[in-house]
């Protein structure tokens with residue numbers, strides 16, 4: 001049980017480049033925090049600073065209110081699951097799990113160690129494999145052994161560094177559920193590093209988005225999705241990602257390559273002066289084939305005609321693709337954003353989600369409706385979200401926290417009832 | 420592998436084995452030949468005699484052979500031991516730490532091992548005579564270190580680099596001190612590498628001839644390869660080939676024993692399964 005506080009943490013490697021730059025996060029006791037961002041953004045570095053494997057250049061790290069900057073990893077009582085599992089190849093599964101217990105000399109008797117190891121192994125379905133060596137296990141089993149080694153001792157917090165990235169998709173989904181349930185049952189503070197959207201959205205109470213070592217936003221998954229702080233967060237969270245459409249402000253209309261849209265209410269008064277260029281953030285599901293939109297809803301948005309290059313039918317949904325002429329003024333900015341997001345360059349293309357039964361096909365004209373109320377407007381220079389409603393966002397995170405509390409309580413009650 | 424492949428490989432293996440082992444077999448046969456039999460031109464001795472071996476241990480060559488055998492074993496073991504200990508520490512540092520001059524150490528080690536032995540033996544001869552190392556064990560151990568250290572550093576560095584660093588980190592997070600992480604995780608994993616290196620180093624020292632003959636003059640320090648050159652027949656006109664062959668067979672035995680003994684430790688791939696895959 002522990003709270004972890006990161007206070008203006010900075011990490012500079014030998015070359016002086018700040019891999020982690022002034023990151024401050026309060027992690028509450030029992031909270032499941034996700035660190036997410038494209039590869040190379042400093043997630044692992046931050047995690048290793050928490051666990052003590054990496055020196056802290058400046059700033060304070062507190063565990064339960066106590067400053068631990070100078071403490072050795074073994075004095076911090078945290079357990080960690082490494083991306084490559086880091087199992088000891090010369091030891092059996094049993095000894096791998098028992099390793100942390102055997103190190104705390106004299107603290108546990110052999111019977112206690114045996115009991116704890118067997119408890120961990122049965123929790124993780126490893127009972128049949130205790131005498132095998134890691135080399136003879138499948139990827140999923142190795143992953144579980146690494147988890148076993150982490151949960152066997154009473155650590156104050158769990159740290160995970162992309163624990164599922166080496167598993168195939170099916171196993172990943174399964175282990176994701178197991179980790180979520182395990183953490184909920186044990187109620188132990190956890191910090192989980194990933195670059196996977198799904199893991200970030202489904203596992204965490206809060207998600208911290210990092211870009212080049214700088215914390216962009218920390219909030220519940222829902223707040224990140226609906227009230228992103230800036231272009232980077234908006235583009236990173238969600239799949240397929242948010243469309244960014246350049247638009248010129250002309251009084252109360254946005255002039256875009258797809259046609260003119262009226263400025264929605266949430267943007268009124270927040271826009272830069274006339275003739276300035278902005279980026280409209282539109283998620284694919286903000287669009288719909290106009291034929292499938294209720295009469296009542298039509299008036300809340302805008303409709304326009306567009307030619308589709310192609311469509312992708314996925315069974316339960318359908319995506320349509322519309323090309324447009326990129327505005328030279330924002331091309332550089334968008335390409336830079338795409339680079340930050342791990343891609344190569346931003347195609348001047350809009351992805352829209354259509355009803356699965358829509359007859360719109362590639363090469364044809366289609367009439368599309370946009371729910372402009374949900375649109376966000378970004379300043380292309382600073383990347384800031386001009387239409388962000390901080391109040392609504394905070395409310396979403398508050399709700400998530402409460403739901404989560406109730407969920408943990410239920411899990412504990414069930415556990416108490418069962419045990 | 421298909422049967423055809425297997426047969427193919429078997430044939431190739433047998434050919435290579437014959438090619439490699441024929442000289443050994445020939446020496447073995449020669450070692451059992453009587454002096455008169457040496458020029459018979461036949462592979463097998465016409466009559467099997469043990470007199471070459473008895474000459475080494477109780478006969479005429481005894482005073483030459485036994486001290487040199489003792490010298491060789493002693494000098495090579497000591498040189499190997501020192502080389503492996505130093506190289507282990509050095510290689511661990513090179514593999515794990517970032518310090519200036521890391522590349523330089525590796526380059527210098529490589530350069531030293533490239534340096535031709537014959538060009539250094541004469542200066543060493545003069546130097547050793549002046550400082551009293553000529554014809555002593557340390558007088559050979561030191562140059563042997565120059566042969567064994569570089570290769571030991573290189574092989575061990577490669578070996579340590581193979582051990583995922585995360586294992587050590589994991590051990591530290593699990594509650595180990597730096598020393599515990601080293602002894603409980605790194606050493607067990609590095610052991611095969613250390614054994615392999617030790618054996619390679621031992622062979623290099625064991626096979627040396629140039630230093631052995633150049634820096635010794637008596638049985639005080641003369642190793643076997645050098646001693647072989649001093650073998651003579653019973654008379655001036657007698658060919659010592661029989662006795663030399665017998666000695667060659669004897670000195671091969673420790674090598675074979677070493678390899679058999681550590682065969683299991685030399686198996687690589689112990690690190691498999693540490694990380695994903």
Ligand SMILES: Nc1ncnc2c1ncn2[C@@H]1O[C@H](COP(=O)(O)OP(=O)(O)O)[C@@H](O)[C@H]1O
Nearest residue numbers: 013014019037038039040041042043044045046
């Ligand atoms: N040991 C190191 N020495 C120098 N630079 C490093 C080291 N480890 C990581 N970095 C740099 O720090 C940045 C963040 O790395 P990392 O934390 O591993 O990113 P992530 O886990 O998010 O992919 C990268 O630019 C990387 O090149």
Ligand SMILES: [Mg+2]
Nearest residue numbers: 043044045162
């Ligand atoms: Mg990483």
